[in-house]
Amino acid sequence: MTAFSLLVNGVEHTMEAPAGAFLLDVLRDSLGLAGTKEACAEGECGSCTVLVDGEPVDSCILFAGQVEGRKITTVEGLGGDGLHPVQEAFNALGAVQCGFCTPGFVVAAAALLDRVGSPTPDQVREELAGNLCRCTGYDNIVAAVVSAGAASEASVASAASVASGVRGGGS
Amino acid sequence: MTAIPETVGRSSGRLDGEAKITGRFEYGVDAARPGMLWARLARSTQPHARIVSIDTSAALAVPGVYAVLTGADTEGFVGSRYVRDEPILATGTVRYAGEPIAAVAADTEEAAEEACRAIVVEYESLPVVESVDDALAEDAPIIHPEWESYWVSPIINRPGGNVVSHATLRRGDVDAVFATADRVFEDTYEVPLVHQASLEGRVAIAEVDDDGKVHVWSSHQYPWGLRQDISDILHIPLDDVRVTVTGVGGGFGGKLYAGVEPYCIVLALATGRPVKLRLTREEELTATSPRMGATVHLRTAVASDGTFLAREGRLDYDSGAYAESSPGVVSVGLMTLPGPYRWQALAVDARAIYTNKAGCGSYRGPGAPQAVFAGESQVDRIAREMGIDPLQLRLHNAVRDGDQGPTGQVLEGVSLVETLHAAADKIGWDSAGAGEGRGRGLSCTWWTTTGLPSSADLRLGEDGSLVLVTGATEIGTGAVMAGVAQICAGELGVDPGDLTIESADTETTPYDFGAQGSRTMVAAGNAAIAAASDLKDQMFDLAAAKLGCSPDDLELADGEVRDRDDPDAVLTLADVARLAGTGNGLVGSGTYEQPGTPFDTDSVVGAMIGAFNIPSFATHACEVSVDLATGEVSLDRYVIAQDVGKVVNPRYCEGQLTGGAVQGIGQAMFEEIVYRDGHVQNPNFTDYKLPTMADLPPIEAVMVEVPSASGPYGAKGVGEQGVIGPPPAIANAVRDATGRAIRRLPITAERVWAALRGEES
Ligand code: FES
Ligand code: FES
Numbered sequence A: 001m002t003a004f005s006l007l008v009n010g011v012e013h014t015m016e017a018p019a020g021a022f023l024l025d026v027l028r029d030s031l032g033l034a035g036t037k038e039a040c041a042e043g044e045c046g047s048c049t050v051l052v053d054g055e056p057v058d059s060c061i062l063f064a065g066q067v068e069g070r071k072i073t074t075v076e077g078l079g080g081d082g083l084h085p086v087q088e089a090f091n092a093l094g095a096v097q098c099g100f101c102t103p104g105f106v107v108a109a110a111a112l113l114d115r116v117g118s119p120t121p122d123q124v125r126e127e128l129a130g131n132l133c134r135c136t137g138y139d140n141i142v143a144a145v146v147s148a149g150a151a152s153e154a155s156v157a158s159a160a161s162v163a164s165g166v167r168g169g170g171s
Numbered sequence B: 001m002t003a004i005p006e007t008v009g010r011s012s013g014r015l016d017g018e019a020k021i022t023g024r025f026e027y028g029v030d031a032a033r034p035g036m037l038w039a040r041l042a043r044s045t046q047p048h049a050r051i052v053s054i055d056t057s058a059a060l061a062v063p064g065v066y067a068v069l070t071g072a073d074t075e076g077f078v079g080s081r082y083v084r085d086e087p088i089l090a091t092g093t094v095r096y097a098g099e100p101i102a103a104v105a106a107d108t109e110e111a112a113e114e115a116c117r118a119i120v121v122e123y124e125s126l127p128v129v130e131s132v133d134d135a136l137a138e139d140a141p142i143i144h145p146e147w148e149s150y151w152v153s154p155i156i157n158r159p160g161g162n163v164v165s166h167a168t169l170r171r172g173d174v175d176a177v178f179a180t181a182d183r184v185f186e187d188t189y190e191v192p193l194v195h196q197a198s199l200e201g202r203v204a205i206a207e208v209d210d211d212g213k214v215h216v217w218s219s220h221q222y223p224w225g226l227r228q229d230i231s232d233i234l235h236i237p238l239d240d241v242r243v244t245v246t247g248v249g250g251g252f253g254g255k256l257y258a259g260v261e262p263y264c265i266v267l268a269l270a271t272g273r274p275v276k277l278r279l280t281r282e283e284e285l286t287a288t289s290p291r292m293g294a295t296v297h298l299r300t301a302v303a304s305d306g307t308f309l310a311r312e313g314r315l316d317y318d319s320g321a322y323a324e325s326s327p328g329v330v331s332v333g334l335m336t337l338p339g340p341y342r343w344q345a346l347a348v349d350a351r352a353i354y355t356n357k358a359g360c361g362s363y364r365g366p367g368a369p370q371a372v373f374a375g376e377s378q379v380d381r382i383a384r385e386m387g388i389d390p391l392q393l394r395l396h397n398a399v400r401d402g403d404q405g406p407t408g409q410v411l412e413g414v415s416l417v418e419t420l421h422a423a424a425d426k427i428g429w430d431s432a433g434a435g436e437g438r439g440r441g442l443s444c445t446w447w448t449t450t451g452l453p454s455s456a457d458l459r460l461g462e463d464g465s466l467v468l469v470t471g472a473t474e475i476g477t478g479a480v481m482a483g484v485a486q487i488c489a490g491e492l493g494v495d496p497g498d499l500t501i502e503s504a505d506t507e508t509t510p511y512d513f514g515a516q517g518s519r520t521m522v523a524a525g526n527a528a529i530a531a532a533s534d535l536k537d538q539m540f541d542l543a544a545a546k547l548g549c550s551p552d553d554l555e556l557a558d559g560e561v562r563d564r565d566d567p568d569a570v571l572t573l574a575d576v577a578r579l580a581g582t583g584n585g586l587v588g589s590g591t592y593e594q595p596g597t598p599f600d601t602d603s604v605v606g607a608m609i610g611a612f613n614i615p616s617f618a619t620h621a622c623e624v625s626v627d628l629a630t631g632e633v634s635l636d637r638y639v640i641a642q643d644v645g646k647v648v649n650p651r652y653c654e655g656q657l658t659g660g661a662v663q664g665i666g667q668a669m670f671e672e673i674v675y676r677d678g679h680v681q682n683p684n685f686t687d688y689k690l691p692t693m694a695d696l697p698p699i700e701a702v703m704v705e706v707p708s709a710s711g712p713y714g715a716k717g718v719g720e721q722g723v724i725g726p727p728p729a730i731a732n733a734v735r736d737a738t739g740r741a742i743r744r745l746p747i748t749a750e751r752v753w754a755a756l757r758g759e760e761s
Helices: A023-030 A085-092 A102-116 A121-127 A139-164 B017-022 B109-118 B132-136 B174-180 B223-234 B261-271 B281-287 B326-336 B368-385 B390-397 B416-427 B479-492 B520-547 B573-579 B650-669 B726-738 B749-756
Strands: A002-008 A011-017 A049-052 A055-058 A071-073 B037-043 B049-055 B065-070 B100-106 B120-125 B163-171 B183-191 B203-208 B214-218 B241-245 B275-278 B293-302 B308-320 B345-354 B438-447 B454-460 B466-470 B499-503 B554-557 B560-563 B566-572 B586-592 B616-626 B633-643 B699-704
Touching (some): A002 A023, A011 A023, A049 A102, A085 A102, A085 A139, A102 A139, A102 B017, A121 A139, A139 B650, B037 B109, B037 B281, B049 B100, B065 B109, B065 B261, B100 B109, B100 B261, B132 B308, B174 B293, B174 B345, B183 B368, B203 B261, B223 B261, B261 B275, B293 B368, B326 B345, B326 B368, B368 B390, B368 B726, B390 B438, B416 B438, B416 B616, B416 B699, B438 B726, B454 B479, B466 B520, B479 B520, B479 B650, B520 B560, B520 B586, B560 B573, B566 B573, B616 B726, B633 B650, B633 B726, B650 B699, B650 B726, B726 B749
Parallel strands (some): B037 B275, B214 B241, B308 B345, B633 B699
Antiparallel strands (some): A002 A011, A049 A055, B037 B100, B049 B120, B163 B345, B203 B214, B203 B275, B438 B616, B454 B586, B560 B566, B616 B633
16 A cells, blocks of 8 residues: 545545555545546546546546646536536536436546637547447537537637627637 | 426426536445445356366455355356346356356455456366357257256247247238249348447445345346346345345446346345445456347348338347347347338248357347348348339338238337438438449338336425335436426426436335336326326315315416416415325325237237337438448438427437437447457457447437327337437448448448458448
């Protein structure tokens, strides 16, 4: 057993875990953050996606020891105290059926929106192809990510137009 | 039919949505019990062998191990619901690679795994039966030499040897009709095994209390079926078994039977501790009840104007090493091989055949994709070779209201023609003939809404709270947490969000036949309507006495009971609940059972399903482009037009069509459990390729509404049918693009490339 300290969802945790422990198992078993799911344990499905310094990673194949001192975000911490817009869009647009893929998807989608703002449907299909869903057929997931992106773009645009005092101006 | 409430037809949210998007929803994999041990299974490394010896001494010595059980400890515990042929732990012989040989409980999963690896098994290899053709060969090794001693469900026809079951359909004089035909078409098609691949695999916990009562928590689709299986397999009285369904991370038919649960129970009994078992993806893909493969021989007799006359077919389904649900599934082949067309005569034989592969089970639309790939591919060949447009040929032969189905049932609410037009319009069929390397394809399907009972209680609490208690299981579709919620809330004049649903526990909820056969929203929805009606009657009686009016003057809306004629005569739900004076509010109860559909019982032998209840119809249309140099197929457009009877929740209803279609596209283009010498070659998501969002165009879904007489507000079953149509629709489009028929799934670039070079696929 080795002592670790991990910064997860803004909280510093110190714990003991075997040296070869995967981040996913530490999150689920040691920290009780069971929202992150395992469906393949081989880096092939994206169900276990979490953010490390804002970048999506498969936590099932990442040693916990590799991410000491980095900022880890899981589905439980994605929206801070509330919901991230992408979570709301998933719920509102029927992107959730069994929901087993949902935590991995919303986390990966949030990172995508952070990076590109308002993606097109084709961009979403390209960028989130590493996340598998067996229930929905993906269309509602694509729609939810596009809609959350467009909404945040619109709110950024309206904030910018207010700031610049130009009606209808964009950023 | 009652008036349609306002809540029906809206894309409301689902009651479990918030828990799922926040990660708070508890699935089977998340469940735990105090003092719980972990189980792992040691599995056969041989596809067919005699077990000479098993040495567990090193396993027992692994620190943290509490119990190691082998077949000697579980003698007489034999599974498979219809043919009792599958010992939970192998005794004497192993019949597929991956078959459980020993079950271990330890304080960690790692220790249990280490103990499994420490078990030493000595085998004596037996010849491996790799295919149905091998199994039927005259000198084939018999996989179950003692087959005659097995208990068998009475309806099943068992010829013996390697044939698990043989179901037949005979209607009219096939030979005579074939003799009158202008054209006869004959083809053979082949479909490999594919897997449900729910993202959450099979997982359960069992706990045994001091009185010997067993409590199982399982990610399952059919808790009462599981309870019966456990009782039958382990000889525990039914009432000593309780099943509680956890959150379910996908099922698709893979969680309808006992799977991991018996191991948890025998280990819990052996250790006195709760025991949890979850399977790895590799175990899922090698050892858990996939969809059967099949070889399909098909002959069709056609008149010169394209009228279908007679069809004769033989479906040889690959059941794997054990019967599991195959005897039931093969009878679906009798219903679906003819397709939704008019025939003068039919002769279909459907057999389940033992091979040395994992025992096969049920997967969404069980039995149908194999048959329909053959049937609808051949319809396309008939059209093209007779110079008839494939759409027109289907319209010409389509069943209509009042026609008979393949077993003589009288068809009602028939919507095939509507779906054909809807799909053709959507894809723009008239402008077909997409040009070099491009093509379009169609396929038609029909499907059932399984009946059998569902019951519900509806509790009105003294605080005005409403709780629907249903035995129905929410496996993700939204049938319960959106559809039934909307139906029930609508009947009560409240919002779905005002309702709480408790579901799927054999001890605390009333019976339901399970999330199978596209039945949940129809059956549980009707039960909820009945419970709401009972509750309303009780409420109106109490309220009328209090308000001094007749119950007939009252209405229930906006969370109030009120006199239609007197605006001041109003009671809240809480007021009414307290009027009951029970201290515990009121309970309404309701049960629904779809009466069986009559059919010509003499037309079938050995069939567990003889008619499709509340039948529904669908047409798929797609457009592909094929790279003629490499054989690579790109799916450019995909349309599914399916009759749903009545849309209750557009978003989740459409989600069933698109989700089903994409699973079918997976079977058409990507998925196959590849066996070589009895071993699965691709037991992971790298090599067993599920469709990703990058592989797919948007699915264009059209929800056709031709109401049924008995579904809620006319609704029909929706869940399964979408998975059936894609393989032939895509094969037909590839044929249109290349002029080559692909007769084996999946339609990979290699296979198309070979076909382009004139090699048989
Ligand atoms: S569980 Fe990590 S990628 Fe599948
Ligand atoms: S919603 Fe079930 S896997 Fe995506």
